Amino acid sequence: MAKRYPRQKGVALITALLITATATVAAVAMASRQQLDIRRTANLGDTGQAYLFALGVEEWGRQILIRDRQDNHTDTLGEDWATVLPPLTVEGAVVAGRIEDLQGRYNLNNLVKDGAVSKPDLQRFQRLLRALDIDERLATAVADWIDPDVDPGFPDGAEDNDYLAQEPAYRTANAAMASPSELLRVKGFTSEIYRALAPYVFTFPQRTPINVNTATAPVLMALVEGMSRAEAEQLIEARGDKGVNSIEAFMKQAALKNQQQSIADISLASSVFLVSARVRYEHGRLRLYSLLSRSADAKTQVVMRAQGDW
Secondary structure (H helix, E strand, O other), X not given: OOOOOHHHHHHXXXXXXXXXXXXXXXXXXXXXXXXXXXXXXXXXXXXXXXXXXXXXXXXXXXXXXXXXXXXXXXXXXXXXXXXXXXXXXXXXXXXXXXXXXXXXXXXXXXXXXXXXEOHHHHHHHHHHHHHOOOXXXXXXXXXXXXXXXXXXXXXXXXXXXXXXXXXXXXXXXXOOXXXXXXXXXXXXXXXXXXXXXXXXXXXXXXXXXXXXXXXXXXXHHXXXXXXXXXXXXXXXXXXXXXXXXXXXXXXXXXXHOOOOOOOOOEEOOOOEEEEEEEEEEOOEEEEEEEEEEEOOOXXXXXXXEEEOOO
């Protein structure tokens, strides 16, 4: 019978310890992975539930807008739709929401009309950029991004040749913008410029007038060449929360006393709104943005949805 020497006993002990340690590490890793998978699954379920609550906020906004159009035919900041829905606890979730009249902003797709750049709309956009202390030369590049041709606008336009040299290379859309975030692809735009401009613009496939009852000061300044911020603030103060009841009344404001012609593409009512929903449910967090279109007979439908930043 062979004798077991101390060296062999030591090797056997080390091997046993190695096997035990490996098994322990594997067991801990499996348990940790299982806990992670359980938490991930729970988070997905919570986020899915939060999305359903967000759709409830969207429907709340839709019903408010339907009722509003049935009750009146103007849109002002003193109406029910303009009231922010504060955080509310609903069946274990915390929900909040608001409705914003997008026609208080400038529709970037207005830059192109009947397949060509609209000079009056281009000039209006340039005035908006100036009001925000942004280089107005960027307006031509935005128009080129949308218009269907491949000829750069003079002198500051940008078409395929400008973008094919980028890394990675890409082409102009040559189509209506689907989201204001497309501006980040346009020549000359930076994240800082986009953040400064984003609260004052939106995108919608059809042309839309600016609602003078809800427009902000920079957007009002874009309506007329030479309007100062002080004059735009006067218009906002004069309209108040109730707004003006006719275009004629708007044109008679002191800030417009030197305006000889009627201002084109303005209105007192709106058809495009943004419903923003914020929901917290257990471990789920969600922000949902719903673009709604409302017809003159109060029919309201969802045009698109987006999660995260609008």
